[in-house]
Amino acid sequence: NNGIVRPKGYNVSWHVNPELEKHHFGHSHPMKPWRLTLAKSLIMSYGMHAAMDTYFSRRATNEEMRDFHTEDYLDYLRTAIPAPPDDEVPGRFNLGGSDCPIFEGLFDYCSMYSGASLDAARKLCNHESDIAVNWSGGLHHAKKSEASGFCYANDIVLAILQMLRTFPRVLYIDIDVHHGDGVEEAFWSTDRVMTLSFHKYDGMNFFPGTGELERTGPETEGNAGAHHALNVPLMDGINDQQYQSLFETIVGKCVAKFRPEAIVLQCGADSLAGDRLGRFNLQVQGHGQCVAFCKSLNIPLMLVGGGGYTPRNVARAWAHETSIAIGCEKTLNPIIPEHTPYRSHFRHDTIFPTLEQILGEPRANKNTKKRLDEIVCMITEQLRFCET
Ligand code: TV1
Ligand code: CA
Ligand code: ZN
Structure with a gap:
């Protein structure tokens, strides 16, 4: 299997549920649970599953989901009748519009991805895993009683609530292109969770319209959550060099100040x-x-998925990140194995598809060094107020 071996004394758990991958949001909807099947097939054709503990995750129970969500919202999610999306007016709890349609098996889907994140969280709490992975989770926009931006249940909030039973402080980092508003809001008033999101920000012109540099927590003096919600608003076209430098500088400072467990x-x-x-x-x-840097900190780490709307690239990224988790990234053959199911999907751009294919037409880079320096300065300033 490509010489992939289990790292000694280091446990990675991988939480999967093939049932979940079969759900459909609707024909033209950008969110495709099927991308998880593609990612899984890539991970397995490289033989990476031999180096991890694979768990078929269970569904979250209603009681577990009640830790964050309200009963009336969960009742509605469970009983809502599938219907074609109504573009004009989303219904109760923001359900039924084009972003958050009510599709067949919706509640199963929500309880499956939430259950996988809860399983992953428990592995970390028991110290049975050093890294726990759930690529089906990461649905960061869902609110206590509202669906938003393709997210219905907030598996991240549920997992962090579970982790807070064991760990005094949890750092949440979000590299999805959208602002992690649901997670930020859930932990807005506590100093036990620091939230840090990197995202495109352009006021109301880019979803969800929040995540300004200056909104770092409650403004009322003495509120525990003050200065614990950090945001890195970026412009179009940021490249690897700029992003890495920002990520490592800022995450490094957050870890030094906040000392997450x-x-x-x-x-x-x-x-x-x-x-x-x-x-x-x-x-x-x-x-x-970003994954490699977090791993290098040697702090219990949970990896979840999130957005990703060009399935072949989502699969590439999550397979590569799985290899980083188990530490075999340097020995992988860059050419995608011949026997990979769905290999034709990766031949979209070349006849010898690789894991690290150069992706897409480059977009104009609107991020200036001056602005990125300003962001680092401002965050450093905020962190001076965080006393732990
Ligand atoms: C059906 C069919 C739904 C085609 C939605 C893009 C579609 C979008 C579709 C779409 C689309 C959004 C908004 C506008 C709020 C609306 C998983 C006032 C081509 C984590 C969620 C983005 C991102 C929601 C989720 C956004 C995540 N963008 N085609 N919808 N309304 N919604 O802007 O962070 O990745 O685009
Ligand atoms: Ca983000
Ligand atoms: Zn997103």
Whole structure:
């Protein structure tokens, strides 16, 4: 199997549920749970599963989902009748519009991806895993009683709530191209969770319209959450070099100041170049470097998925990041194995498809050095107020 061996004394758990991958949001909807099947087939054709503990995750129970969501919202999610999306008016709880349609098996889908994140969180709490991976999770926009931006249940919030039973402080990092608003809002008033999102920000012109540099927590004096919500608003076209430098500088400072006992990294793959909805120019390499940097901190780490709308690139990124988790990234053959199911999907851009294919037409880079320096300065300033 490509010489992939289990790392000694280091446990990676991989939480999967093939049932979940079969759900459909509707014909033209950009969110395709099927991308998880593509990622899984790539991970397995490289033989990476031999180096991890694979778990078929269970569904979250209603009681577990109640840790964050309200009963009336969950009741509605469970009983809502599938219907073609109504573009004009989303219904109750923001369900039924084009972003968050009510499709067949919706509640199963929500309880499956939430259950996988809860399983991953428990592996970290028990110290049975050093890194726990759930590529089906990362649905960062869902609110307590509202669906938003393709997200219905917030598996990240549920997982962090679970982790807070064991770990005094959890750092949440979000590299999806969209702002992690649901997670930020859920932990807005606590100093036990620091949230840090990197995203495209252009006021109301880019979803969800929040995540300004200056909104770092509650403004009322003495509120515990003050200065614990950090945001890195970026412009179109940011490249690997700029992103890596920002990521390592800022995450380094957050870890030094906040001293988290666990980290949750949302690895939304819509920050990659060539993404159908994204605007950045990250390559598989640069996106993966964020995972490598978090791993190098030697703090219990949970990896979840998130956005990602060009399935072949989502699969590439998450397979590469799985290889980083188990530490075999340097020995992988860059050419995608011949026997990979769905290999034709990766031949979209070349006849010898590689894992680290240069992705998409480059987008004009609107991020100046001056602005990026300003962001680092401002975040450093905020962190001076964080006393732990
Ligand atoms: C059906 C069919 C739905 C085609 C949605 C892009 C579609 C979008 C579609 C779309 C689309 C959004 C908004 C506008 C809010 C609306 C998983 C006032 C071609 C984590 C969610 C983005 C991102 C929501 C989720 C956004 C995540 N963009 N085609 N919808 N309304 N919604 O702007 O962070 O990746 O685009
Ligand atoms: Ca983000
Ligand atoms: Zn996104």
